Amino acid sequence: MKKMIIAFACGAFLLTGCMKSTVTTTLPSIEEETSMMAVPTPDMEIHDDIVLDWEQGVNDIGNVLQNLNYYPKIKDVSVMVDDDKKEITIVMSVEDDITPEEALEYAERGLGDSNNAVGDQDFSIAKAEDDVTYGGLYERYGVYIGVAPESTKDDEATWLVNEHLEKGESFRKLQLAK
Numbered sequence: 001m002k003k004m005i006i007a008f009a010c011g012a013f014l015l016t017g018c019m020k021s022t023v024t025t026t027l028p029s030i031e032e033e034t035s036m037m038a039v040p041t042p043d044m045e046i047h048d049d050i051v052l053d054w055e056q057g058v059n060d061i062g063n064v065l066q067n068l069n070y071y072p073k074i075k076d077v078s079v080m081v082d083d084d085k086k087e088i089t090i091v092m093s094v095e096d097d098i099t100p101e102e103a104l105e106y107a108e109r110g111l112g113d114s115n116n117a118v119g120d121q122d123f124s125i126a127k128a129e130d131d132v133t134y135g136g137l138y139e140r141y142g143v144y145i146g147v148a149p150e151s152t153k154d155d156e157a158t159w160l161v162n163e164h165l166e167k168g169e170s171f172r173k174l175q176l177a178k
Contacts, residue, residue, distance in 0.1 A: 060117040103147040103160035
């Protein structure tokens, strides 16, 4: 048995130790290396022909406005888009104990957040800026914004905010419903 182990070890030694290995490499030139690492240049041009995916846009707006970290009193959001008329309707149902001032803040912040959510599809849509613009989406679309207590959301007379911005009217201070 000992002889067999020694013979096996010698055979392994001979096979690995007696082989000559030669590695040759040709390094690429700097130009070749640079061309291999080249990343395609992104298209940074603003295109006017981007068609918004409103199914995705409605989902994005709903997800943003139902974020309880930013809208802790939100109960539900309804978003509808009439692309032919260029009109968006956003109705936020909120807890009944929301104050009128909070409702107004939800409406104003909601317009900006909705714009920014849809703007992820088309970078030519200007972002919202507090007290300056609700965003570039409203240059293209008019928007109805409503904030309604959950228990009376079906009765528009009880809504705290019920405003309309015309297409092209990207900012004005919203008012409480009368």
